[in-house]
Amino acid sequence: MTTPISSCRGCTRPIFILHNSLRSSIRITRVPSWLQPTSARTCSRSFATTGLRFASPKQKPTIPLKPTVLSPAKSVPSPILSFAQKLADKSSPTILYEAAPQGVFLFSSYTAGLFFIGAAAINIVVNVYNLPEGLHWIVSIGFGMVGLLLAACGTRFALMPAGMIRSIKVLPARPVKALNPAAKTATPENLPVRLEIEARRTVPFPGVPLRRIQADPNDVVMKAPLYNRKAPPSDYEKMLMKKQDEVRRKQEREYEMNHLMTAPFRHGKQVFSMLFKNFRRGLTGEGFAPIMINGVKYKLDITSAYVLEEGRALDRIVKIDK
Incomplete structure (x- = not known):
């Protein structure tokens, strides 16, 4: 349906506007967003950040929480070990x-031990059990003590x-x-x-x-x-x-x-x-x-x-x- 409107001062001819009540059924060409006024811009896609921009102050936005996945190496605690x-x-x-x-220490120890123990054995056999005639019996005691001392030194070296x-x-x-x-x-x-x-x-x-x-x-x-x-x-x-x-x-x-x-x-x-x-x-x-x-x-x-x-x-x- 067409309705005439009064002509403007700069135009002598009447202008006719086509008025259609079934506007939704007519295919409207989409105007680019940069040609639209700021108040008439609409969002063709919906994101989480866009929803936060146009949400009312009374309604709190809901942000989906991503489940945290721990790696196997981090999930198992490492043991605390001492040195x-x-x-x-x-x-x-x-x-x-x-x-x-x-080797040198072992050789010297065993050699010294064998030498002292052998000297002690020879001293006791010769000067204690086979004491020469004419000597006092106390001499054998002295040689026996010397033999024991040599045997003790030999044992010391052998056991070192x-x-x-x-x-x-x-x-x-x-x-x-x-x-x-x-x-x-x-x-x-x-x-x-x-x-x-x-x-x-x-x-x-x-x-x-x-x-x-x-x-x-x-x-x-x-x-x-x-x-x-x-x-x-x-x-x-x-x-x-x-x-x-x-x-x-x-x-x-x-x-x-x-x-x-x-x-x-x-x-x-x-x-x-x-x-x-x-x-x-x-x-x-x-x-x-x-x-x-x-x-x-x-x-x-x-x-x-x-x-x-x-x-x-x-x-x-x-x-x-x-």
């Missing part, structure tokens, strides 16, 4: 202490290598399922720490196999820590020591090449000094630290041995009774 349990968690034994080869620790290791822990089938993760309560200790037997015979001892770290007690904290040298001191070492080696090399005739005597002196040093260690026990394992006293060689982390690892695992 000893971290070493026991490895697949291979960890060496905490290992003594250097002690007894109880020497060869190595100390941390054994790998057994599977947790073998200890507790219901446990699924390793915890400090069910992860055992065992030490394997190799020591010489008390029998004073060379070639005897070592004794293997498995002990709990709480049953191993040392009298003093192995780690001896020293002030680290400065860069200047390191450079100075390096130069002094180079100069000393150069001088020794020059002296060795210029005095070849006396070289055998110098080498013999070095061998004799080494034997005397080991002989002194066998007599005085120099260079050994006492250690108690399951209530039994053993010895650690601290003069020449390999220790993990300069001894700090063993100090952290075993007990130290100062």
Whole structure:
């Protein structure tokens, strides 16, 4: 239906407007959004942020919460293990202490022990049981006391290598399922720490196999820590020591090449000094630290041995009774 309207001042012809009541049935061409006025813009798509923009202030928007999915690595808490349990968690034994080869010390100890015990036996047989005629009987008592003293010294030297620790290791822990089938993760309560200790037997015979001892770290007690904290040298001191070492080696090399005739005597002196040093260690026990394992006293060689982390690892695992 058309209805005439009055013409405007600038136009002489009447304008007709087509009025249709069935506006919804007619296809209307969509006008671009940038041509529409701001108040007449509509959203053709619906997003969560768009709903928040046009929501009434009284109505609170509902934001869908995404379910948090934890990864398997983060969902299972990692066990809190001590230093000893971290070493026991490895697949291979960890060496905490290992003594250097002690062939010279063993040779000197057994040789000195055999010499003193043989001298004691000869002295008692010759001067006690076969006392020459014309001597007072009190002389035999004196020779007997000397023989006992020689035998005691020989026993001392022969038993000095007894109880020497060869190595100390941390054994790998057994599977947790073998200890507790219901446990699924390793915890400090069910992860055992065992030490394997190799020591010489008390029998004073060379070639005897070592004794293997498995002990709990709480049953191993040392009298003093192995780690001896020293002030680290400065860069200047390191450079100075390096130069002094180079100069000393150069001088020794020059002296060795210029005095070849006396070289055998110098080498013999070095061998004799080494034997005397080991002989002194066998007599005085120099260079050994006492250690108690399951209530039994053993010895650690601290003069020449390999220790993990300069001894700090063993100090952290075993007990130290100062």
